[in-house]
Amino acid sequence: MADLHFTDAVATDGERVAIDLALGDNRATEAEGERVVRGGASRRRGLRHLLLPALHALQKESGWISPGGLNYVSEVLQVPPAESYGVASFYEMFRVDTEPGHDDDVVHVCIDPACRIDGADELIASLEAEGKHVHRSPCLGQCERPPAVFIQGRKAPDVVPADAEPFVLPQAGDGNLQLLKRLGVVDPTSLESYLEHGGYQALTRALEMGPEAVLEAITDAGLSGRGGAAFPTGIKWTAVREAEGADKHIVANCDESEPGTFKDRMVMEHDPFALVEAMTIAAVTTGASNGWIYIRGEYPQATGRLENAIAQARDAGLLGDDVAGSGQSFELEVRRGAGAYICGEETALFNSLEGFRGEPRNKPPFPTTNGLFDQPTVINNPETLLNIVPIVLEGAEAYRSRGTERSPGTRLFCVSGRVVTPGLYEHAFGATLGDVIAAAGGAEGDVQAVLLGGAAGSFVTADSMDLPLTLEATREAGTTLGSGVVMVFNASDDLVDVCQRIAEFFKNESCGQCVPCRVGAVRQHEMIVAIGSKPMPQDKRDLHEDMVKVMADASICGLGHTAASAIKSALALGLIGADQ
Numbered sequence: 008m009a010d011l012h013f014t015d016a017v018a019t020d021g022e023r024v025a026i027d028l029a030l031g032d033n034r035a036t037e038a039e040g041e042r043v044v045r046g047g048a049s050r051r052r053g054l055r056h057l058l059l060p061a062l063h064a065l066q067k068e069s070g071w072i073s074p075g076g077l078n079y080v081s082e083v084l085q086v087p088p089a090e091s092y093g094v095a096s097f098y099e100m101f102r103v104d105t106e107p108g109h110d111d112d113v114v115h116v117c118i119d120p121a122c123r124i125d126g127a128d129e130l131i132a133s134l135e136a137e138g139k140h141v142h143r144s145p146c147l148g149q150c151e152r153p154p155a156v157f158i159q160g161r162k163a164p165d166v167v168p169a170d171a172e173p174f175v176l177p178q179a180g181d182g183n184l185q186l187l188k189r190l191g192v193v194d195p196t197s198l199e200s201y202l203e204h205g206g207y208q209a210l211t212r213a214l215e216m217g218p219e220a221v222l223e224a225i226t227d228a229g230l231s232g233r234g235g236a237a238f239p240t241g242i243k244w245t246a247v248r249e250a251e252g253a254d255k256h257i258v259a260n261c262d263e264s265e266p267g268t269f270k271d272r273m274v275m276e277h278d279p280f281a282l283v284e285a286m287t288i289a290a291v292t293t294g295a296s297n298g299w300i301y302i303r304g305e306y307p308q309a310t311g312r313l314e315n316a317i318a319q320a321r322d323a324g325l326l327g328d329d330v331a332g333s334g335q336s337f338e339l340e341v342r343r344g345a346g347a348y349i350c351g352e353e354t355a356l357f358n359s360l361e362g363f364r365g366e367p368r369n370k371p372p373f374p375t376t377n378g379l380f381d382q383p384t385v386i387n388n389p390e391t392l393l394n395i396v397p398i399v400l401e402g403a404e405a406y407r408s409r410g411t412e413r414s415p416g417t418r419l420f421c422v423s424g425r426v427v428t429p430g431l432y433e434h435a436f437g438a439t440l441g442d443v444i445a446a447a448g449g450a451e452g453d454v455q456a457v458l459l460g461g462a463a464g465s466f467v468t469a470d471s472m473d474l475p476l477t478l479e480a481t482r483e484a485g486t487t488l489g490s491g492v493v494m495v496f497n498a499s500d501d502l503v504d505v506c507q508r509i510a511e512f513f514k515n516e517s518c519g520q521c522v523p524c525r526v527g528a529v530r531q532h533e534m535i536v537a538i539g540s541k542p543m544p545q546d547k548r549d550l551h552e553d554m555v556k557v558m559a560d561a562s563i564c565g566l567g568h569t570a571a572s573a574i575k576s577a578l579a580l581g582l583i584g585a586d587q
Contacts (some may be wrong), residue, residue, distance in 0.1 A: 016074035029064035058362035099346025111161035227403035246375035250383035267492030275309035410436035441472035452497035460489020465576035524567030543584030
């Protein structure tokens, strides 16, 4: 454990070098005037925002967050050691209490639903028999290729073994694709290749149109957020442009950790320049000069390709002090998360970026006026940002020609589980659930249930195959599109086990800041484990329903609001808790 005061533990020479390299020229001095302190009112950008990169460097060098290394990080960044420890202990990827043994690498194996039904337990047993250090991990964002593995290397690069396999887009060659048309076609490591396939035409067009026209086009197009909340993008961008303050930020929320979701990873790995271009359009439109890509730590290939794309764009004059000769400044930086589902919540993400524990903030104030470093901030997920490119190039009317009146455009769907060809698919809003499953080769076996929207979504049955996948139709049906998850289970799958794992996931991933979520998630898990495959008595159902209402009404953030959604739907449909 750490104290507010420094201990006598000393960093090794290797730890000092690794941390120094991660921090570059940044150092705390006696004259440092913008320190970010927990007890103060200011959250301005000082040195504390470098805490997460420093901890990653320490973990990589020593295989854990050693007391001496933590002392050195805290001293350099002028953060109390207890607070540095509190941040380090918050994340799944950091080891804080035990020095590594003989096995330097940690093999993370996903145990969430898509991998759980497709051999995760057998793989874990095999790896442990080989003497590997296995960590049973929440979703790793590889649901299309289960069971998922991520190897966290000590000194060696972090790797995902499946990344060595050739990439195949199931819909390759489909002329109707808008967001995925370059995947598997463009070289994701080459700016020249991206330019040859229409890259940066949208930025050129946006600069010609001017900010007001771009905002009008986005608003008229009816683009809504694709991360789950579906907030109108035009309203968000307009609010940031009109907000007071010279320092504004564009943040890409690339911390997709929702079980069943992998769309953003695929886009970042195979079309990274598109995300960089879209963020640049956001910057010149809203007047932001700072850009941040917050990406989950389990995405090493996507991280490397984004960093390469940023470097090439900067060298080409498409980032920096004079973006594409416009006279506007925009800098972009990649920051790795370290394994915390809650950091997908926008304000928790801001706290994590700033060097604090990834705990959500109360709203209001909202990010459009008081976001990252308490400054006006646009935060969108990659899919939302990618939609900016066709809107700018084609115009709002052409964009609205796809989809429905209330849900215009296309949507990315992460199809996994018991289908012939799991993968990432793009469909216009309005395609039915049956259409999406059919495009993936159809279901394997008789459909028992489909999980829509991810672990925070809800189950539907085979009776819902005609359900149009739009915001309005799913809302009316009492379900959600969420982050685009379509996870299919057949009659051979044990949904009691799946639901117990979903309940365990939320129990583990609750940040613990608020009582309704912290206690409710634990009690829900206990309840679902206790009933097992038995019928659920009415008094227990009533108790669960009361818990659902309290969590939804009183939790600080969306995690608590939706932690019981899938379980509630499974009970209502008789998938669990009913006479078998």
